[in-house]
Amino acid sequence: VQLQESGPGLVKPSETLSLTCTVSDYFIISSHYWGWIRQAPGKGLEWIGSISHSGSTLYNPSLKSRVTISVDTSKNQFSLKVNSVTAADTAVYYCVDTGSNALGAADWGQGILVTVSS
């Protein structure tokens, strides 16, 4: 499975961060869950949430009020939106193939750095 993140690298405070993950060499609709994980500069890994091929979602309670993950099977993509961003949301965002377990991380995308700054 190949995963590639795309989206703006700079977002203004209070605005919405939007990223897309394009999946190659595998059909999203086949199975598996798909997720987002982020890593603030010099920090550890934080799970954001996961989505099934049918659209069922799981979110980290710490971010749930600001996060939406969606899937577009026609484009073989899934997406992340984070509302009302602050500098604390500055991080490298990774999309992952979670495998058969919604909370796993079997394959990782290359990651995309998103900086929140005016």
Next chain:
Amino acid sequence: EIVLTQSPATLSLSPGERATLSCRASQSVGRDYFAWHQQKPGQPPTLLIYGTYRRPIGIPDRFSGSGSGTDFTLTISRLEPEDFAIYFCHQYDMSPTTFGQGTKVEIK
């Protein structure tokens, strides 16, 4: 949420030496739902071990995992130059899934 605490924070070893990394969970984790990931500078993490001891295709057998309950271990039997990296433990038994803060294996 389950908190994972890794030790040591940094491990200074020479190529050819054995590395032992530990991860302690704040509550019991099922053996089927524990993993280790390796991250090299400027690269994304990669899955190294899953299900406590299982290796994905392509991972050398010098990497081995063990443990149960709240204590898990990653062992690298003989360090190769490409093994110097940061290692994260990961539980995916309970939501939210969580990661340890990482152990950096550096060249002595």
